[in-house]
Amino acid sequence: MTLQEEMSTSGRLATFFVGDLFFGIDVLRVQEVLLYQQMTRVPGAPDVIAGLINLRGQIVTAIDMRRRLGMPSRADGAKPLSMVIRTLDGAVSLLVDEVGDVLDVDERSFEKPPENLVAEARELIRCVCKLDERLMLVLDTEKTVETAIATAGMKSESWRSLDSREFALDGNMGKERFNREEGCNAKGI
Secondary structure, eight states, X not given: OOHHHHHHHOOEEEEEEETTEEEEEEGGGEEEEESOOOOBOOTTOOTTEEEEEEEXXXXXXXXXXXXXXXXXOOOTTOOOEEEEEEETXXXXXXXXXXXXXXXXXXXXXXXXXXXXSOHHHHTTEEEEEEOXXXXXXXXXXXXHHHHHHHHTTOOHHHHHHTOGGGGOTTOOOOOOOOOOOOSSSTTOO
């Protein structure tokens, strides 16, 4: 079974909060969750790129999800958590406010995002998941990273040059790639 097939049938979502927004991403995309890491700012990068993190010898770009979503900054002294995810071009850290649980979700609970969402939000949301007590927005991690990089004015080639796997100390510079899943589930949502 390919990674794409596993992702489309895993039915497990890692959850997190940014402000009062509740998000989920396929658990197979999550590499790890970390407490706040010291970051190195990138000169000339927009605010959405919070900086670079040295993750055990790998250089990982950190995207501040509050800034990405146009939300106010965190309160003074509040430190984000780092949800490191796998993308087509390597590991990226999403800076979030709180990490939730891993949920097993039934495919039938997914629906397309409503048409009346603002375009900026709609492009980041793959689908909406109906849970018993709330709705969960399922984040399209590839589009989130792509649009953040586009906001930064970086070309695809420049972004690939920051691929964290190229900085691995173990010398493994393999470029494993996995196909982007367009839908939320087998129904193609």
